[in-house]
Amino acid sequence: MNEKYAQAVKELLYKMADDLLILGHRNSEWTGIGPMLEEDISFSSMAQDKIGQSLALYQLLNNLGEAEPDTVAFTRNQQQFHNCQLVEYPIGEYDFSLMRHFLFDNAELLRYDMMMDSSYEPLAKLARKFKGELKYHKFHGDTFVMQLGKGTAESKKRMQDSLNFCWNLALGIFEESPYESTLINEAIWKGEAALKLRWLEAIEPILAEAGLTIPDSNTWKPVYGGRVGKHTENLQPLLEEMTEVFRVDPGAEW
Amino acid sequence: MVEEKQIWKALEEVMDPEIPTISMVDLGIITQVQVNQTDNTASVTLIPTFSGCPALRVMEDMVREKVLSLGIQKVDVSTNFDTAWTTDRITEKGRKALLQHGLAPPPEHTGGLIELSVLSDVACPYCQSKNTRLTTPFGPTLCRSMHYCDNCLQAFEQFKPVG
Incomplete structure (x- = not known):
């Protein structure tokens, strides 16, 4: 593997792993307080999947010479995290968490679908595994967005408001990497712009059927920065909470 | 001499x-068991059912203890x-064992093509009726979904298909 290829793969793995770790932790904040038991379990299960998937990606980074997964997950500061800003926002009300999950996981399923034939074989293997798991995340998000979009006037308004709030943040998922041309030319994957097109095609009919309106494309202002370590005031407190126990005794054997 | x-x-x-x-x-x-007869050592390879399966480390320990x-x-x-685990890997004996535990086995021979519609076409493990519905694709563990049987009015779980 040449140096440029390795750099491109590492940057890609970091941002994907960080998205999963951070959204996994956010989803886990619903444990015990979900609006109904099934939703409590669903968000907790998706949290578990995402944190497990992030571990597998950090493990690949470790194989490429980066630090151990626990060190990477628990000792970096916020400028070293490459997650998009969408995933770091607090869980807010259920409508926000649901809409974020719907927008993110539709992209996530397609992302790994596109990576199943990656020239970086370890990633292709993980992609095949993750895809089977992510189908359920998409299924869950689609089902509830549909139900609440078609529900009461209040549920519809809440879903529309959340869609409006999430939209530019969700476009930030697709912030391009400085290595984008290497990623594409080396067939590591087809890149963020291609993913964004597939994502729009996937979510448009679902939102339309749910009676929800995507903001006018003239108003779109993707929120970028997350991929290069620029974050909102929401990330650092989360990192501090996530690492509180770890920091008590970083070398502890569990 | 211990053999594979x-x-x-x-x-x-x-x-x-x-x-x-x-x-x-x-x-x-x-997925793999290898024995080195010369120095009486072995290696065993596992693949996770789900990436986030919390039982994985425990299972590794159980395997280690058994082999030793x-x-x-x-x-x-x-x-x-290296090999993606799918529910097609569960043996016939394994499917019976799931039923014994009160879990509906996953659909057979999906060949990786799992459409989510299969989740609502599940036979109740208690009365075998297919008059059942999916209540949620997530259950008490990552590998189970939750269902309700409208025939015997019983909630049940399925070992959900993954592929």
């Missing part, structure tokens, strides 16, 4: 810690993603 087939046989007695009627072999998560109990000097138990 003895290890496979022994691993049929190592049960999934969350579903104690099914062995790790019947669950299809053991056969008189192997040292065993290397590792987990990788």
